[in-house]
Amino acid sequence: MSIEEIPLSEQQAAQALPPSRRERGLWRDAFRETFRKRSAVVGAVILGLLLFMAVFAPLLAPYGEREVLISTEGLRPRAEPCIHLSVNWIPDVPVLRTAESFLESNGFSCPSDEPQHLMGLDGNGRDVFSRILYGARVSLLAGVAAVSFALVIGTAIGLISGFLGGRVDNSVMRVMDVLLAFPALLLAIAIVTARGPGLFNAVLAVSVVTIPVYARVVRSRVLSVREQDFVAADRALGVSSARILTHRVLPNSLTPLVVQATLGIATAVLELAALSFVGLGGDVDQAEWGRMIALERNQLFSSPHLVFYPGVMIMLNVLAFNLIGDGLRDALDPRLNK
Amino acid sequence: MRQPRFRWLAAFVSLGLIAAACGGDDDEAEDSDAEAEDGEFDALAFDEGGQCGTDGYAGNLAGIEAVDDLTVTFTLCEPDVAFPSKVAFSALGIFSEEQLEETGGAPIDNPIGTGPYQLEAWERGNQIVLNAYEDYWGDQAPIPTVVFRWSEESAQRLVELQSGDVQGIDNVGTEDFETVAGDDSLQLIEREPLNVFYLGFNVDKPPLDNQTLREAIGYAIDKDRLIENFYPEGSIAADQFLPPGIPQYEEGAEGYTYDPDRARDLLAEAGYPDGVDLGVLSYRATVRGYLPQPPQVASDIRDQLAQVGITVALDEQEEGAFIDNANAGNLGFYMLGWGADYPDATNFWDFHFGVGASPQFGTGFDDLHEVLSEAGSTTDEDERADLYAQANGMLMEHAQALPIAYGGSAVAFTSDVEGAHASPLSNERFAAMSLEGQDQLVWMQNGEPSGLYCADETDGEALRVCEQINESLLGYEVGGTEVEPALAEEYEPNDDLTEWTFTLRDGVTFHDGSTFDANDVVKSYQVQWDAADPLHVGRDGLFTYFEALFGGFLNPPPAPAG
């Protein structure tokens, strides 16, 4: 279980949102509110950048994701960044000039007759910049996939369990408690070791570990909602349980779920990177940032660019979701005085 | 708890066996109480000559006898030219009879030896602390304390070295050679590449059962590209299975060269004019001297094969699972290697391609079996060279393994360590080093030993530690492979090299003060040799090296049916 969300106990989670809000107006307000908070804006900008990279990678990347350049360019693996700085159209702005001299003095600039590699080459002679761009796809997708899967299943479990109540509810929640008692990373490692390495299994492991979080959140919402008068009214009118669940409970649960999910993506990305780091991540050649760090971690001191760039990308990725999630939480939490 | 009970049981059983043995059965070991009483020496002796060549015994050892308290004679079934090399190996380190008996044949955590260093403490997971033995028979070790630590990450080992917390490290990272060489406060010492990295095939698994296909793959690999880009200085492209440095290495052998056109032709000949999908290339991410960058090399091999139309997917397996699979013959196409244990061709050839070889290559080839058997028992060096050259040709033809590279590696020490060296057998000897102004040298290697009873260990990490503590009859020279006297001052074979007599050093004591004599030698060998001995226990009871060096155990457990 990750630390960030922590519905501390069922009592506290149940206290959160009075159920009788009008959701649509709330959402619009929430969005506006979130992005009035500057840190959330920062997060959104970063996320936008990452999405842009992911979507347009094939256009932006000068080389292929798995293109080995040893034979074609004759460069050694782990070549340092080679940036063409003598381009004339760079405006004569002090900031850019300082950057240029910094890069030059550190040996990153190179003449225009040599092939340009903005971030250098990796251990197999592949262009790091291209792999960073392509890596955005995997990292974003994997994180979102892990959380989506857990969200769907966790919500389903929470809804059913909370609604059925009684012994079913008790047993299911005990099972969730058992899952939560295990440290996330270790459980994920065990799952991947059992199923074999690979990105799919890593994503599966991370999502299984997060299911209980969503189950718990939804279930406590169910508990608080179903005692309400309007639900009794619904029942009296003969509304089916399923409708009650989908039309009353679910909308009410969205708030904490959205916050949880956004923060959850951040944690998922970190956990996937950690799994890659211990060697249980995906395909060797796939451009996944965690994997890129894992392969080159012993070159941290001799070729720091190989660890630095993917490390910064993971950090930005996680930061973006954390900031947005925080912003959402602030905006949607009714206890905060506006 | 189960284990202590087991030990008591073993003790009672052993007493019972000894009592029964005194009944004078021909096949039973004839032994007597080994403790010297009143100056009299009750010699241990074991004679199993009758078993040579019989169905129940696959080994080459025929007898061990303590002729007197300082002389031991070994008798062999067949001549063995490499006998001294084998005897020098750490798995045959000498333990005292008493300790073997006291620990029930498993002095794993607390070995007592005759070596220049004794075990002070083993803090599992943290460190092993050795102190110089003051009553060592030879020159006392100049450095009073040696501490072993470990880390799998080469960058971490380097940082520790650079920060001065550690004075010596193993396996400098490929990219760090330059850094260390350029640093005046450090010394880089390269290790001769006494190993081989190869691509292996299980010839029973289609499509790899096609010999022409395997040959095609041989021509498709650009070894120079691999060496240049992924191996450190001192590494050499392989042209045969033995590395240079092993005496039977064939100069000018013809191996596979990089010839993609020929590869494509052979591929077509093999029935795959449009290319072929081989399935997976399996490997483990573990760094070894013969393979410092497994994922990168695997990736590049995959790319090279793609260029001639051979498709393969990478299958990175977890270390334990990988070894299991290799030993069980589950892998089809894989990357593996071998580092020399002792400097003789038999160490490389027999394990992989000899008669009792591991199933990793599938069904063996009879012509190779024959040549190797002969080469292992011939005494004429020229004849052996010839036979191994023939083996090279056969390996190239059958291509169940493609030697790719001899991997160089290096150790690094701080500049103030005198006598710092690297051993081609990974057998660095700390008693030969000195360090002014400090009483402690900290050495950081890749991993922690699993146990310190070297008879039952195979990992270099363990062997390096126990070699400081226990000595064998002979030893390897510091930093080299030449055999030199150790616990035995001299040795003498008979004319046909089937009988070897060793004269032991006088006045040698074990770390606990007890005297070293011929009975300790006999006992140390015998508990490994006789699988029915109650002290044939060890850590997991495999005694792998004994079996590899001498062919087999006495009274081996029955072979599996089928």
Next chain:
Amino acid sequence: MLRFIARRLLHSIPVLFGILLATFVIARVIPGDPCQAALQERATPEACADFNERFGFNEPIVAQFGDYAGDVLTGDLGDSINERRPVTDLLIERLPVTLQLSLAALVIAVIVGVPLGVLAGSRRNSKTDVTTIVGANLGVSIPVFVLGLILQYVFAKQLNDTVLGLPASGQLTAGTIPDPFYEVWGIGENSFFEFVSNIDLVNAVLIWRWDIFVDALQHLILPAVALSTIPMAVIARMTRSSLLDTLGLDYVRTARAKGLRERVVVIRHALRNSLLPVVTVIGLSLGTLVGGAILTETIFNLTGVGKTLFDAITGRDYFVVQGFTLVVAVGFVIVNLITDIVYTFLDPKVRVS
């Protein structure tokens, strides 16, 4: 109140049983023959027959679980296959290391996180707020293994010969083997004393060896800092939002209306009450840290629970996997329980559902 405690305890029992079952399943679900994994090269069928007999792997699975459950309840967690000694011995050695690391990380996280949260909360939406929140999030966003490597590079390598130089890894300087306090004091030995003596900082104080204390502290700083970034962000956030909550309450408004300076309002009146949820978060973080310090322990070469567990999973040391996972999970449940009880105790407003 007592009823609440009793009910929670009762609820914990099936959870504990579930954990027992889960750890058993986890250990068995890991593929690979334990015999092959332990005996590695050429585990022959005979050796394996012996092995399986010795460790009871031949029994039907239900019987194995029964044995296991029974053993656990009597305190027998089995023996480590690879190290041939009781798992409880390993626990006594390794758990203190992780506890020491986790507590140190938590202390740092609190010392830095709480003031950050207060700062951010008292100046809502200002630049300070944004910077501190982004900063705290930055810490948790850097993968701990990258952070650890960077810290090693800076403090162990670059700053090596300076006053700020710190050791790159390990718990104590190589070759140091401190005497356990119970030996120095001449009192008898038992598991509890052993456990305490393995907490290097505590043991050093107990044997009055300040040089060892400083050594242990120096080795602890880098890993604790790296590990602290994870709970720090949570604590900062929690403090901030809790403070904001409290600041909106009536009695605070009254204090403001009375004309008290903002700082007094915040520190004297609001802070104390807003720290309550933070206490709970601290308690929970401890539970998570103990199991999650695996990467930090690996990078800094600390033989704690995480590293041992990881090695055991990959090395197929089943009993260690079972035993350690069990202890960690149970520990987490206990910490949760205590946290809930403490919270309920401290905050009578919470309705017992």
